[in-house]
Amino acid sequence: MPDTPLLELEDVTARYGPVAALHGVSLSVGEGEAVAVLGANGAGKTTTLRAVSGTVRRGGSIAFAGQSISRRSPESIARLGIAHVPEGRGTLTELTVHDNLRLGAYVRRDREAVREDERRVLGYFPRLDERVSQRAGTLSGGEQQMLALARALMLRPRLLLLDEPSLGLAPLVVAEIFRIVRELNQQDGLAVLVVEQNAALALEASSRAYVLEVGKVAVEGDSASLRRDESVRKSYLGY
Amino acid sequence: MLLAFDWTQLAQQIVIGLASGGVWATLAVALVLIYRSTGVVNFAQGEMAMFSTFIAWSLVHHGLSYWAAFALTIAISFLGGAAIERAVIRPVERAPVLTVVMVTLGLFFVVNGAARWLWTPETRSLPNAFSTRPIDVAGVAFSIQDLGTIAVSLGAVFLLWLFFRFTKLGLASRAAAVNPEASRLLGVRVSWMLALGWGLAAALGAVSGMLTAPALASFDQNLMQPVLLYAFAGAVLGGLDSALGAVVGTMLLGVLINLLGTYVDWIGTELRLPVALAVILGVLLFKPTGLFGRVSAWRV
Amino acid sequence: MRQRALGTALWLLLAVAVLVVYVLAPRFVSDFHTRDLAHAGVFFIAIVGLNLLTGYTGQISLGHGALMAVGGYTTAALVVHEHWRDVWTIPLAGVAAGIVGFLIGLPALRLSGLYLALATFAFAVAMPSLLKKFSGLTGGGQGLRLLEQAPLQVTGLSGTVTLFGHSTSQNHFLYYLTWGIGLVGFLIAWLIVRGRLGRTFRAVRDSEVAAASAGIDLARAKTTAFAISGVYAGVAGALLAIQSEIVNPLSFTFLLSILLLVGTVVGGLGSLPGMVLGALFIQYLPDLSTHVSTAQGVPDFVFGAAIILVMILLPMGAGGLLRRLAEPLTTRLYTRP
Numbered sequence: 012m013p014d015t016p017l018l019e020l021e022d023v024t025a026r027y028g029p030v031a032a033l034h035g036v037s038l039s040v041g042e043g044e045a046v047a048v049l050g051a052n053g054a055g056k057t058t059t060l061r062a063v064s065g066t067v068r069r070g071g072s073i074a075f076a077g078q079s080i081s082r083r084s085p086e087s088i089a090r091l092g093i094a095h096v097p098e099g100r101g102t103l104t105e106l107t108v109h110d111n112l113r114l115g116a117y118v119r120r121d122r123e124a125v126r127e128d129e130r131r132v133l134g135y136f137p138r139l140d141e142r143v144s145q146r147a148g149t150l151s152g153g154e155q156q157m158l159a160l161a162r163a164l165m166l167r168p169r170l171l172l173l174d175e176p177s178l179g180l181a182p183l184v185v186a187e188i189f190r191i192v193r194e195l196n197q198q199d200g201l202a203v204l205v206v207e208q209n210a211a212l213a214l215e216a217s218s219r220a221y222v223l224e225v226g227k228v229a230v231e232g233d234s235a236s237l238r239r240d241e242s243v244r245k246s247y248l249g250y
Numbered sequence: 251m252l253l254a255f256d257w258t259q260l261a262q263q264i265v266i267g268l269a270s271g272g273v274w275a276t277l278a279v280a281l282v283l284i285y286r287s288t289g290v291v292n293f294a295q296g297e298m299a300m301f302s303t304f305i306a307w308s309l310v311h312h313g314l315s316y317w318a319a320f321a322l323t324i325a326i327s328f329l330g331g332a333a334i335e336r337a338v339i340r341p342v343e344r345a346p347v348l349t350v351v352m353v354t355l356g357l358f359f360v361v362n363g364a365a366r367w368l369w370t371p372e373t374r375s376l377p378n379a380f381s382t383r384p385i386d387v388a389g390v391a392f393s394i395q396d397l398g399t400i401a402v403s404l405g406a407v408f409l410l411w412l413f414f415r416f417t418k419l420g421l422a423s424r425a426a427a428v429n430p431e432a433s434r435l436l437g438v439r440v441s442w443m444l445a446l447g448w449g450l451a452a453a454l455g456a457v458s459g460m461l462t463a464p465a466l467a468s469f470d471q472n473l474m475q476p477v478l479l480y481a482f483a484g485a486v487l488g489g490l491d492s493a494l495g496a497v498v499g500t501m502l503l504g505v506l507i508n509l510l511g512t513y514v515d516w517i518g519t520e521l522r523l524p525v526a527l528a529v530i531l532g533v534l535l536f537k538p539t540g541l542f543g544r545v546s547a548w549r550v
Numbered sequence: 551m552r553q554r555a556l557g558t559a560l561w562l563l564l565a566v567a568v569l570v571v572y573v574l575a576p577r578f579v580s581d582f583h584t585r586d587l588a589h590a591g592v593f594f595i596a597i598v599g600l601n602l603l604t605g606y607t608g609q610i611s612l613g614h615g616a617l618m619a620v621g622g623y624t625t626a627a628l629v630v631h632e633h634w635r636d637v638w639t640i641p642l643a644g645v646a647a648g649i650v651g652f653l654i655g656l657p658a659l660r661l662s663g664l665y666l667a668l669a670t671f672a673f674a675v676a677m678p679s680l681l682k683k684f685s686g687l688t689g690g691g692q693g694l695r696l697l698e699q700a701p702l703q704v705t706g707l708s709g710t711v712t713l714f715g716h717s718t719s720q721n722h723f724l725y726y727l728t729w730g731i732g733l734v735g736f737l738i739a740w741l742i743v744r745g746r747l748g749r750t751f752r753a754v755r756d757s758e759v760a761a762a763s764a765g766i767d768l769a770r771a772k773t774t775a776f777a778i779s780g781v782y783a784g785v786a787g788a789l790l791a792i793q794s795e796i797v798n799p800l801s802f803t804f805l806l807s808i809l810l811l812v813g814t815v816v817g818g819l820g821s822l823p824g825m826v827l828g829a830l831f832i833q834y835l836p837d838l839s840t841h842v843s844t845a846q847g848v849p850d851f852v853f854g855a856a857i858i859l860v861m862i863l864l865p866m867g868a869g870g871l872l873r874r875l876a877e878p879l880t881t882r883l884y885t886r887p
């Protein structure tokens with residue numbers, strides 16, 4: 012394990028207006044690690060990701076590659092190499108698939124590499140390749156999720172934040188998405204922080220996991236042991 | 251019957267209509283630009299264009315040629331538009347729509363007042379953009395002025411289209427208008443995209459003003475008020491969220507109004523605008539998105 | 551129980567205070583300013599109506615100046631062509647504008663948000679042209695002059711008015727007439743807002759889909775709102791005609807419509823008391839702007855800048871501020887400790 016984790020959250024709070032959603036969350040993601048954040052609805056999972064990407068009012072300490080990002084704007088956080096695939100995917104529906112991907116690489120200046128990445132990414136998602144000139148709004152839910160993921164990859168991020176990738180999608184599509192994520196993590200060393208309601212899937216795809224309850228970390232540990240731990244599964248994960 | 255009909259006159263009136271439409275079109279595209287990026291109709295767009303026209307006049311008055319003044323004014327207007335967005339729109343970016351509409355109404359008075367203060371109310375004129383000679387096309391005489399106006403208007407809109415379609419900045423701008431939250435996550439500085447949109451809209455408005463003024467013998471601070479109304483009408487006809495619609499809508503409107511004014515006596519000059527507005531209303535009731543728009547004028 | 555009684559007592563006290571101010575105000579200001587206040591009263595009536603439409607039912611209208619024109623010209627036409635006494639034309643002016651308001655409400659059933667704003671704006675813009683076109687009735691570009699009609703009693707040249715045997719100065723009469731009607735109008739609006747119709751309006755504003763699925767007839771609600779606000783605008787227009795003694799197309803340009811909306815928003819959408827402040831704002835700010843400088847364009851500039859500042863600082867208008875200030879008091883009165 013490297014000395015400084017890639018991402019480190021210490022006692023992070025967050026609120027939506029007057030309502031506090033996180034009450035002191037501490038977690039970390041190491042270089043090249045895949046970490047899952049689990050918990051029931053309203054536990055604060057999505058908010059945690061938003062705190063990292065800067066899209067919610069937050070307090071506490073958030074450090075990325077040793078630098079503090081707790082005061083940065085979302086735009087500058089993206090420039091550091093953190094790609095957030097939000098809940099609801101954030102598809103730019105009016106734009107074509109190709110334009111969505113181009114935009115994913117907005118902050119990059121290496122045009123050749125961007126073109127290469129687009130080819131590579133379309134290779135991962137042949138269905139997107141077929142629809143490259145179509146308006147993104149005409150894609151199915153599963154395809155839009157793939158597009159959102161592909162777009163995030165165009166950033167060549169060091170850390171991928173994935174929010175509920177399985178939401179509203181058929182099991183086959185979900186399995187495909189997680190397979191690709193696992194591959195990216197294991198082969199390319201992409202660090203992943205994935206938020207999921209479907210705990211089983213998330214535990215299979217990650218090496219460590221945190222379980223949130225009411226805005227705080229209730230349980231943490233390596234995914235394999237959590238999977239085996241029946242009491243944890245029953246009380247926090249619903250299966 | 252067909253031979254007795256004056257085709258020449260029809261052709262000429264169509265071109266004249268297209269020329270008025272062209273001037274309205276550039277302003278209409280400016281309105282669409284701001285509507286798409288900021289979500290409001292900028293009621294001050296016409297006054298901003300008028301202000302730009304006065305700047306052009308001052309430049310010409312100080313010795314610049316028309317086209318040099320044209321270019322410089324566009325640059326100044328771009329900066330002015332962006333500055334206005336930063337100063338006055340940004341503070342209310344997250345306020346309800348009606349609040350922002352109010353701000354643009356306030357801006358209407360601010361810009362109009364500033365123009366009245368900086369330049370005296372006497373009328374003045376801009377030199378002709380094009381030669382006033384008529385030109386012969388297939389045996390019909392057209393005014394170079396009209397053809398030139400159509401060309402410059404469409405050219406300006408076309409350049410803008412190229413920018414949005416093919417440049418990275420244009421892409422980011424489009425994205426920021428469609429989904430600002432998602433765009434932020436990709437590193438787009440959405441706030442600056444808004445300023446860019448306002449700058450481009452102001453530049454387009456300047457084009458509109460600088461094409462309107464020379465066609466008139468003289469102009470004053472009320473120059474752009476009728477143009478704004480026709481631009482609204484044309485933009486609504488074409489669909490407020492479609493630039494193509496705005497262009498087609500205003501050109502169509504220009505031709506329609508001109509033909510109606512020429513061939514239907516009862517309408518005359520006073521009722522041209524109400525007739526145009528009635529046509530718009532009619533279209534909206536049957537095709538609520540306008541001819542090309544996608545966002546429905548109808549409530550769900 | 552005691553809290554309720556206290557609350558009611560305070561409201562009664564407020565009502566009495568308002569009445570006292572209404573009755574006594576002209577004693578404390580010059581005759582000239584009484585005239586100004588009467589003019590502000592015209593705005594007040596119009597924007598109370600507009601608030602019912604825009605603030606409570608959520609329908610934007612940039613055309614209420616044109617509805618005022620309908621009222622104003624109805625009064626003028628009746629006085630000039632049919633020799634009515636001006637004050638008796640007011641109800642008819644209101645009805646006429648109400649009908650036109652209803653007709654405008656019909657396309658509103660299908661247009662939303664900004665499209666509605668533009669459609670009503672178009673109506674406002676077209677109005678002067680329409681008025682000039684049908685000159686037989688409207689006197690065309692010259693307009694109609696109420697002053698010269700012999701049977702006219704309100705504005706005798708001696709400057710006094712006789713109504714039901716009592717006489718007062720012209721400006722005082724106009725003030726009392728306008729604000730009297732204004733207070734009645736306010737009361738009616740308040741009753742509407744508190745009653746079922748008000749709840750219907752608010753439901754339509756908050757979510758048409760939800761309102762429709764709750765069984766609300768959207769068409770009826772919207773056209774009713776337009777009609778009612780039209781009546782208010784018509785009455786205001788009639789009073790304006792009576793005050794100015796002349797109507798012409800220039801009295802009712804789209805600038806008036808903009809001014810009315812500014813007054814409504816600055817006063818506070820959904821706040822009836824705020825409308826007093828809104829009316830005073832649009833009455834006095836243009837005047838005050840001329841005090842800054844009478845140089846060409848500066849008053850407009852100041853006026854526009856003031857609107858922008860108010861919108862930035864008080865996005866909920868004066869009414870919002872009033873509500874925030876009154877909150878500690880009202881929560882104390884209406885919630886259990």
